Amino acid sequence: xxxxxxxxxxxxxxxxxxxxxxxxxVLSAAVFLLLLVLIVKFVVPGxxxxxxxxxxxxxxxxxxxxxxxxEAQAALEQYNAQLAEARHDAARIREEAKExxxxxxxxxxxxxxxxxxxxxxxxxxxxxxxxxxxxxxxKSEVGTLATELASRIVGExxxxxxxxxxxxxxxxxxxxxxxx
Amino acid sequence: xxxxSTLSASSSPPSPGPADFNLPAIFEVGALEVTKPMVLLAISxxxxxxxxxxxxxxxxxxxGRLQFAGEMVYGFVRNGIARDNIGSHDYQRFxxxxxxxxxFVFVNNYYGLIPVVQFPSMSHIGxxxxxxxxxxxxxxxxxxxxxxxxxYLKHETVPSGMKGPILVLLVPLEFLSNILLRPVxxxxxxxxxxxxxxxxxxxxxxxxxxxLLHSENTLAIPAGIASAILFVGISFLExxxxxxxxxxxxxxxxxxxxxxxxDEH
Numbered sequence: 001x002x003x004x005x006x007x008x009x010x011x012x013x014x015x016x017x018x019x020x021x022x023x024x025x026v027l028s029a030a031v032f033l034l035l036l037v038l039i040v041k042f043v044v045p046g047x048x049x050x051x052x053x054x055x056x057x058x059x060x061x062x063x064x065x066x067x068x069x070x071e072a073q074a075a076l077e078q079y080n081a082q083l084a085e086a087r088h089d090a091a092r093i094r095e096e097a098k099e100x101x102x103x104x105x106x107x108x109x110x111x112x113x114x115x116x117x118x119x120x121x122x123x124x125x126x127x128x129x130x131x132x133x134x135x136x137x138x139k140s141e142v143g144t145l146a147t148e149l150a151s152r153i154v155g156e157x158x159x160x161x162x163x164x165x166x167x168x169x170x171x172x173x174x175x176x177x178x179x180x
Numbered sequence: 181x182x183x184x185s186t187l188s189a190s191s192s193p194p195s196p197g198p199a200d201f202n203l204p205a206i207f208e209v210g211a212l213e214v215t216k217p218m219v220l221l222a223i224s225x226x227x228x229x230x231x232x233x234x235x236x237x238x239x240x241x242x243x244g245r246l247q248f249a250g251e252m253v254y255g256f257v258r259n260g261i262a263r264d265n266i267g268s269h270d271y272q273r274f275x276x277x278x279x280x281x282x283x284f285v286f287v288n289n290y291y292g293l294i295p296v297v298q299f300p301s302m303s304h305i306g307x308x309x310x311x312x313x314x315x316x317x318x319x320x321x322x323x324x325x326x327x328x329x330x331x332y333l334k335h336e337t338v339p340s341g342m343k344g345p346i347l348v349l350l351v352p353l354e355f356l357s358n359i360l361l362r363p364v365x366x367x368x369x370x371x372x373x374x375x376x377x378x379x380x381x382x383x384x385x386x387x388x389x390x391x392l393l394h395s396e397n398t399l400a401i402p403a404g405i406a407s408a409i410l411f412v413g414i415s416f417l418e419x420x421x422x423x424x425x426x427x428x429x430x431x432x433x434x435x436x437x438x439x440x441x442x443d444e445h
Contacts, residue, residue: 024306036280038229046236
């Protein structure tokens with residue numbers, strides 16, 4: 001210890017830690033610059049490449065997600081369009097059905113009215129025919145009855161006499177005329 | 181020499197001092213005495229280059245363990261220091277320099293705590309001085325390249341918004357602090373913390389050894405135990421300080437570069 005102190009004291013300025021050794025400055029600068037070169041050549045490119053690749057991967061992922069979203073949007077739009085079309089079709093069909101229903105109803109009504117008309121007129125015609133028949137029957141019967149009555153009243157045989165027959169017919173015709 | 185003082189401690193109490201930092205030459209190349217810190221410095225560069233080259237080589241999107249660890253350090257310097265202080269436009273060019281500064285100072289500081297090695301190379305002022313000089317060249321060079329020589333001088337010495345006679349006072353001050361003193365403070369800060377830290381560790385380790393083993397005083401045993409405990413405590417403090425000094429050196433370098441490149445301050 002004492003000897004080293006003496007050596008240090010003999011060297012004097014060497015002991016002052018604030019005085020740099022030239023060799024150390026040069027060595028430090030050289031080693032540091034060498035390290036810098038090695039880092040520039042071998043370290044930084046690798047890390048930067050990894051960073052860039054990672055960024056690219058993330059951006060690729062985002063792009064993919066965006067594409068998927070776009071696809072989903074398109075599908076949704078298509079679906080909505082189809083739905084709207086289907087609704088439109090349904091409305092149209094409903095409208096048509098309503099129209100057809102109304103038309104069918106009107107036709108049925110018209111048919112029914114015509115049928116009713118036909119039945120009524122047929123009934124009229126029948127009644128008319130029956131009446132005419134009855135009238136014709138009555139005519140002859142009333143004539144016969146009246147003649148018989150008259151002959152009874154008069155007491156003479158007026159039956160089957162042509163003259164009396166004419167008289168009866170004339171009377172009935174007058175009767176019909178006055179009835180009309 | 182610390183070894184010598186330890187061996188001779190049996191006769192008289194050790195007195196660790198600046199002399200303990202002047203280690204004897206391990207071998208000589210011509211007239212050049214190659215000392216332990218010089219060897220450590222060279223080894224640190226090899227270590228850093230090998231480790232990070234191996235870490236960066238896969239360049240995989242999904243990193244392995246080694247790449248992940250390397251990327252943590254690289255990302256810390258790149259994004260946490262360079263990009264934040266220089267700005268996202270210019271920082272990329274300075275990332276290698278700042279990364280080299282950080283790792284170089286970091287490893288050379290932690291030499292102080294690694295068993296057997298146990299010597300922070302940065303406690304020799306010549307080493308941080310060289311780094312500070314290179315930093316000075318880099319930030320001034322970047323500023324001159326951006327603004328031109330006179331433009332850069334004006335940029336660094338004339339504070340924005342200042343007019344009139346006050347500039348007579350301000351310009352020399354700014355020149356002194358921004359151009360002349362920055363490398364000095366960079367050097368001294370790193371050198372002095374490493375020097376003082378190592379000296380403290382020496383003091384308490386040699387003190388504990390002498391008090392526990394060689395002293396005949398009855399109070400020496402408790403004092404020696406206290407000294408040993410303090411040694412451990414200061415070692416933990418040094419773990420923090422060694423990282424902080426590497427971080428601060430890199431941070432300041434990046435701030436100087438960012439300031440030199442700034443359009444208007």
